[in-house]
Amino acid sequence: MSIEVSENKDVFLLSTNSTSYAFGVDDQGLLRHLYWGRKLTSVADLEMPPLTEVSTNDPVFEITREEFPVHGGLRYKEHCLKVIFADGTRELVYQYCGYDVTQSEEQEELILHLKDEHYAFYVDLHYVLHPAYDLMERSAVIRNEMSDPIQVEELYSAQFHIPYENLNFSNVHGHWGAEEQRFTQKVSYGKIVIENRRGISGHNHNPYFILDRDASETSGEVFFGALRRTGNFRGVVEQTPYGETLVQLGLNPSDCLIELAPGENFAAPAILFGYPHTGFETMSHNLHRFARDHIVHKGSRPVLYNSWEATEFHVNSRDQIKLAQKARELGAELFVLDDGWFGERHSIQNGLGDWYVNEGKFPNGLEELISEVKDLGMMFGIWVEPEMVNPKAQLYQQHPDWIYHYETRTSDTSRGQYLLNVTKPEVQEFIYNMMDNLLTRYDIDYVKWDANRPISQTGPQRDIWVRHIQTLYTIVDDLKKKHPEVLFEACASGGGRIDYGILGIFDDFWTSDNTDAYDRLYIQDAYSRIYPIKAMRAWVTDCPNFLSNRVIPLTFRFHSAMMGSLGIGCNILKFTPEEMELSKDMIRLYKEIRPIIQEGDFYRLENPSADDYFLYEYRKDNEGLLFAFLPQSKVGHRGTTVRLRDLDEQAMYTLHTKEGEITKSGSYLMYHGLDLHLNGDYASTIIRFECKQ
Template identity: 70%
Template sequence: MSIVINNSKNVFLLQTVSNSYAFGIDDQGLVRHLYWGKRIEAVEDFEMPVLTEVSTNDPVYEITPEEFPVYGSLRYKEHCLKVTFADGTREVVYEYVGYQIEKTEAYDELILELKDQYYALKIELHYKVYEKYDLMERFVVLHNESNEAMEVEQLQSGQFHIPYEDLNFTNVHGHWGAEQQRFVQKVSYGKILIENRRGISSHNHNPYFILDKDATETSGDVYFGALRRTGNFSGVVEQTPYGETLVQLGLNAHDFCLKLQAGETFTSPAIICGYSNSGFETMSHNLHNFAKDFILRAGLRPVLYNSWEATEFGVTCEEQKKLAKRAQELGAELFVVDDGWFGERNGIENGLGDWYVNEEKFPNGIDELIKEVKSLGLLFGIWVEPEMVNPPTKLYAEHPDWIYHFDTRESDTSRGQYVLDMTKVEVQNFVYQMLDDLLSYHEIDYIKWDANRPISQTNLHKDIWYRHIEAVYDIVKKLKEKHPNVLFEACASGGGRIDYGILGIFDDFWTSDNTDAYDRLTVQDSYSYIYPIKAMRAWVTDCPNFISNRMISMKFRFHSAMMGTLGIGCNILKFTEEDSNLSKEMIALYKKIRPIIQEGDFYRLQNTSENDYHLYEYTKDAEGLVFAFLPQTKIGHRKVTVKLRGLKKEAVYSVILETKEIKKSGAYLMQHGFDLCLTGDYASTLIQFKEIERR
């Protein structure tokens, strides 16, 4: 059983295959955390410690390890919930009511019921247990059962207690063109805050936490959680004076206030969380498998060609036809027209909001191009930025009140555009109808949804940070119900919307506008800790790269992009015969190995060399492969020993090293490994292996 309860002690034990999570109700009615770690079988073993004050400056409420601390009483710590009631009272005092258990094929769910002692506020703490994935999902549901409104000023989805000090905290930092830059810092006294205030998940931090006790890929304690929310979030990590580390993750309280009307219910974003005592690899595998099985749309992602770098805003029907024909010859399966096909769109200053086909660029309409693309056997995709409007457009002239604004202030433009007020029903209807018309009247298979600026002048309501992205979610869900075969890609000036909130509603992530193949190794490595490879779009683009101005061999560029869902963004009309032949070869190879990459297990292999090798393994069933990269030879003739992981010890594997084949046991390949030596700059290779017999 995944949920075990000792009713006499009021102790709840949540069990996964390898781990346990325990909490209980103490004599004051507080929900207190007891344990998170390796599996403990007997719920009877857990006791509720008696807490006493250290001093009057360290009251019991302050030192109690609460599952869901609220604002009020003698609490001065971080709190998960702050409410102002109709009469102005700003304190929650809850009492335990009871629990429910719900069972489904996918998970068991424990619902802990609390209520305020005086006001008609009901609080439900939800715990979904995904037993075989060693994961839980936590969220909170608030019910206003009164006849008056109440204001929710802060809501975190849960608090986590980790019984160690001096942990390592991992997240990412960055900016446009440099997203997903992994960092690790020591947790000491004071607080670590990660957040976003821009309205998108942002390029700067990401809504998750990883805390480890000197873990490696394959050993050590790792605690982690990822928020299922796009947009403004906050996370706090704090080492307390009482010997533990606390984490909270949820909605950002900055400029936030949710008015919960009489009879209304509000559900917080969920946190997918877990524990590994075998390092980061297990954490990644559990999250990746959960995403593949429960969140992502089934099926392999197509090889994509996108026309942006070939034409930018200079889109014409004839040029797009030429690109589509060439893309099909190279082996692409999906042709995507990027920005510049609509309105008076010849640059960033105009067009957004006027979603009609530009007649000068497409004198016979866009169906002429779509028909040509379909005749080539390709899927057809198109770029949109539905949440934005440019000031010179007809849409803005007709509806100047549709943007976020204050009547007494001049609204900011950023990238020459305003943000539409997606909390307005009429704006939601406009965006949905525009996209529904595109999909209903044209044979479109793929939508690349972009968002190129943060939100400002947010009008008079402080809940827009939440409601805006809910509107985006709802529109896409509704569109996919009506057009179930259409794939949606989440893009926000690159990787500004990578999170578990949008994943599953959208099908792909555009990982970064930086397509430099060497920079992408860092971006993709960091991404892989939390997010599934199947959703990671990666392109091969022209050199010199527009950001790095770096020249990199095409083989290296392909190998880097083949680590995710492959896309091509080059001006393929300028390809040499050598470029074309190599592209055909690599695309054909990717299609053969695509099930292993998109649906297999992913491993970040150890570099044992003084040279800066980057080694990544993928396995699925009896087959596998390794991508090896050497950006620069620093120490000549210094090889690397590649030690594979995830093999069957007793099985024999055939490993193809360029033109050489070796046959070794799984135990040998994992413990001893094989030597690899790349030379030069931007060298790379792809090594394939498969199980051939059992001993």
């Protein structure tokens, strides 16, 4: 059993393969955190410390490490739940009412039941254990059994307590075109807040926390958690005056008020969390493996060609067919028709909402293009932005009340568009039917679902920030049930919807509109800390790059994009014969190594050189890959020593380098390392290796 309960049934010890998490109920009925760290052997060892206070200005509620602190009483700290009862009471006093345990082959779940001492208001705390992945999940479900509604002002999924000070906190910052920029800062006194208020998950911070004690990739304690929710979130990290660090994560209370009707319940999003004492690599591996096995759509991700950068809005059947023919010649498996195929869509100013095929661009309908793509042996994909509408579109002219708006205010446009109020039943029906008709009428295998603006003018209902995302989940989930073979890519002006909530609904992430191969190394490195490689779409595009204006060799661009699910976005009609042959070779190679990249384990390797090498390893069964990049040589033009990881010390490995085959023992490759010297700027290589038993 992964869940142990003490003899008095007041202490709970939750364990995975190598970690434990514990809490208990004290004699006051208070739920208190006891432990999070390396695996403990017995619940009997755990003791409930007595409640103490420093002074009357430091009451016990303030000092005690509560498992799920609520608003009320002598609590002035961060809390997880704040409600307003119908009579105006804004304080919660809970009573512990018992627990339940459920078990399946792959997981166990503990549910703790709490109830307000006066009101028929219930809170169930859920703890799901995934022992084989050293992961757990926490969430809370609140339920109103009264005859009057309750207003929920704040609801966080969980609060965690770490018995250390001076930890390092890691997350990402950024903006459009510069998503996933990793940062680390020391936690001291005061609070660190990460959040999003835009409705789209955002290009700024990401809904996860990583706290470590000076850890490296392969050593040191790491505490982490990732929220399974898209849209507005808030995370707080605080080093308290009482010798601990707390962190909580959940729905952002900014401008949000959820009304819980009589008999209604509401579930906070789950947090996947874990604790390795062996560094960041273990954290990433556990999350990646769990995602591949239980979240991400099964099967290989196809090599795609996307027409956007070649044609932008100037699409027509003739040119798209030419691109498709050229893409198939390169070896692409999926052709994606991007923006501009529908309505009067000639720029960002019109078309969104009018999801009919533009006859001027496609006089024989989409059937002509799709038939050609299918005859070429490729899958067909299409771009949509169903949550949006342009002011000039017929849809808006017919239904101006379908957008988020105030009657007495001018509605904001962003990128020339409004946001549809998807919480309206008629809007939900329109989007679902439009997408269902599109997928039913046409032989479509892949949908690139975009969202290019944040939410504004939400109207009087302050639960829109939550309900918009819930509705989006429902629409796409229903579509996938009816069209189970269709892959859905989550895009939001690039990487604006990267989170574990959307990944449970969509299949791929569009990581960033920034396709510069050098910039992508930083973006992809930070992404890999939490999210699975298989879901990371990466493209090869033209140079000079439209954002950076850099000119980078095609080989380097391919190698950078081959680190994830490969796509090509170049204007391949302008490729030289040499570029065509190189692209064919690269795509052929990618298909050979794709199982290792998409299904294998990913390693961020140490670079001991003064030159800025980027070094990565992929491993699956007995096969492996080494990706090495040198964007720029420094004075001295030094090489580096690559120390591979997680090999069998006794086994022999054959590496296939440009200079020929090298056979070395696992111990040599891990401890001595492979000497590697790349020359010039934007140099890169991929070295395949396999174990020779």
